[in-house]
Amino acid sequence: MDQAARAFENKLRSYASAVEERLDHLLGPEVRQEEIARPARLLEAMHYGALNGGKRLRPLLVAESTRLFGGYEDAALQVGCALECIHSYSLVHDDLPAMDDDDLRRGKPTVHIAYDYATAILAGDGLLTYAFDILASDQTDLPDSAKIALVLSLSRAAGIGGMAGGQALDLAAETEAPDEQGIVTLQAMKTGALIRFACEAGAIIAQRPEDDRRRLRRFGEIIGRAFQLADDLLDVTADAQSMGKATGKDAGKGKGTLVAMRGIAWATTELDRLVAEAKESLLPYGAAAEPLNEIAHFVATRKN
Amino acid sequence: MDQAARAFENKLRSYASAVEERLDHLLGPEVRQEEIARPARLLEAMHYGALNGGKRLRPLLVAESTRLFGGYEDAALQVGCALECIHSYSLVHDDLPAMDDDDLRRGKPTVHIAYDYATAILAGDGLLTYAFDILASDQTDLPDSAKIALVLSLSRAAGIGGMAGGQALDLAAETEAPDEQGIVTLQAMKTGALIRFACEAGAIIAQRPEDDRRRLRRFGEIIGRAFQLADDLLDVTADAQSMGKATGKDAGKGKGTLVAMRGIAWATTELDRLVAEAKESLLPYGAAAEPLNEIAHFVATRKN
Numbered sequence: 001m002d003q004a005a006r007a008f009e010n011k012l013r014s015y016a017s018a019v020e021e022r023l024d025h026l027l028g029p030e031v032r033q034e035e036i037a038r039p040a041r042l043l044e045a046m047h048y049g050a051l052n053g054g055k056r057l058r059p060l061l062v063a064e065s066t067r068l069f070g071g072y073e074d075a076a077l078q079v080g081c082a083l084e085c086i087h088s089y090s091l092v093h094d095d096l097p098a099m100d101d102d103d104l105r106r107g108k109p110t111v112h113i114a115y116d117y118a119t120a121i122l123a124g125d126g127l128l129t130y131a132f133d134i135l136a137s138d139q140t141d142l143p144d145s146a147k148i149a150l151v152l153s154l155s156r157a158a159g160i161g162g163m164a165g166g167q168a169l170d171l172a173a174e175t176e177a178p179d180e181q182g183i184v185t186l187q188a189m190k191t192g193a194l195i196r197f198a199c200e201a202g203a204i205i206a207q208r209p210e211d212d213r214r215r216l217r218r219f220g221e222i223i224g225r226a227f228q229l230a231d232d233l234l235d236v237t238a239d240a241q242s243m244g245k246a247t248g249k250d251a252g253k254g255k256g257t258l259v260a261m262r263g264i265a266w267a268t269t270e271l272d273r274l275v276a277e278a279k280e281s282l283l284p285y286g287a288a289a290e291p292l293n294e295i296a297h298f299v300a301t302r303k304n
Numbered sequence: 305m306d307q308a309a310r311a312f313e314n315k316l317r318s319y320a321s322a323v324e325e326r327l328d329h330l331l332g333p334e335v336r337q338e339e340i341a342r343p344a345r346l347l348e349a350m351h352y353g354a355l356n357g358g359k360r361l362r363p364l365l366v367a368e369s370t371r372l373f374g375g376y377e378d379a380a381l382q383v384g385c386a387l388e389c390i391h392s393y394s395l396v397h398d399d400l401p402a403m404d405d406d407d408l409r410r411g412k413p414t415v416h417i418a419y420d421y422a423t424a425i426l427a428g429d430g431l432l433t434y435a436f437d438i439l440a441s442d443q444t445d446l447p448d449s450a451k452i453a454l455v456l457s458l459s460r461a462a463g464i465g466g467m468a469g470g471q472a473l474d475l476a477a478e479t480e481a482p483d484e485q486g487i488v489t490l491q492a493m494k495t496g497a498l499i500r501f502a503c504e505a506g507a508i509i510a511q512r513p514e515d516d517r518r519r520l521r522r523f524g525e526i527i528g529r530a531f532q533l534a535d536d537l538l539d540v541t542a543d544a545q546s547m548g549k550a551t552g553k554d555a556g557k558g559k560g561t562l563v564a565m566r567g568i569a570w571a572t573t574e575l576d577r578l579v580a581e582a583k584e585s586l587l588p589y590g591a592a593a594e595p596l597n598e599i600a601h602f603v604a605t606r607k608n
Contacts, residue, residue: 161339
């Protein structure tokens, strides 16, 4: 690993710690205004599902897209935690027996194994709901207009028109293989929508005009594609140990991926092209975009 | 049925039609800004789960608590639809095999029977997420400050500190019977929190001071208790046909209810007391509170 890559990994790890510390606080036993009580076991399962050793790439995207304009550091951390609640809920529900039926996630028992099926459903529901609580809370120091824009964008990224819809398409793909355009749409929804939101969030948090939102949305769309392509490539090339989960799984289920359709060589070239395109989309910001460009590079070249 | 009761039933039915028409529109195939696509089968399952023939009591509470202050009729309908998305998602998830395992709801197959297990999980997730989309959307004609107050109150009413937490307590109650205070807390969370929100919503929508919010929250707490007590009473006294679902089920599962602990006579008297207390909490509003008082009366005396 070269020095730049090592520096980036350190930055990612350090921000992940900040996210986990904040999530640990948010998912503590303290009962808030309008809440009646926090049942201990469900809260524990939510905490277990959210503090799962993830890389926290999405919160880092929120932080760096906000830093592009300056200020609002704590608000960006809060929004990153809200986003991570959504991402975690989706993992908890996707792992359920009726969905992808996974017993392990990052080498640890999934929530329905560590707790039970009903608790895993409820922990997912609780995390999903809590994301909007965090965005709206007084602890998130933003004007109401920015908060509402975040609620709207996040709910659309996570809902029927985004991540949840994408998971439905993914399940359908097990019985009827989608064509290439179908795969692109599925992936844009299932993983792309949240990553796009993470990038756009900075412009919303910093209350920038629509032009900035559009540019960051575009950047997010491109690195979302790169993220998924790298994932599909790793599924073919990496071993289970370095991924902390079963690999070769997509092929085993007969799920189509662009890598399976077009091959590894194409995918490698396409990843380079996407990183270049992502960088180009941020040219108007000059050198200030460097941290985001580093993330684009990392997303395309990651080894796990 | 006397004339007042018949008039109220007509009003309830007529408002339910308005809610269903709006939900039918909101859950249509039209893709909105920031959405990528609306997968047809999942959207259908969400529509099926939301347009399930419910009485729409909660949206009527939103409408009447708003009308107490005048104006905002369309916003109240939007908020009522958001609330109904939350209520519907909770029914879809509660009916799942891992939870209460119900095949029928209001005489129709539940979502996991009509579709499949994975689709029911996702339809619930989709409806829960969509509630916040509706609150934040441009179609809900309210200032951002009111929208954020609604997002905050609804997320707390629905989350770990409210409905989802209450469902966790309810599941735990199957293996370890709670004491009387435990039952009161469980019910205040599982069914009470959303009803309390429905009542408080009017004061938020009409942007009234904290005193009004507090009074309506109190009214909502009391009729939430009455609602659950009437439900537990019906579970003992009504037959399955008039309820459209299995009755005697709570007793069959050994779930404790206040009716089981204290008897039918006590419950009947307690219901009268709660209705009187609910009316008293709205005395400052004089005759304008009559429609809300009618709902309190209906909640306590309903036969299904």
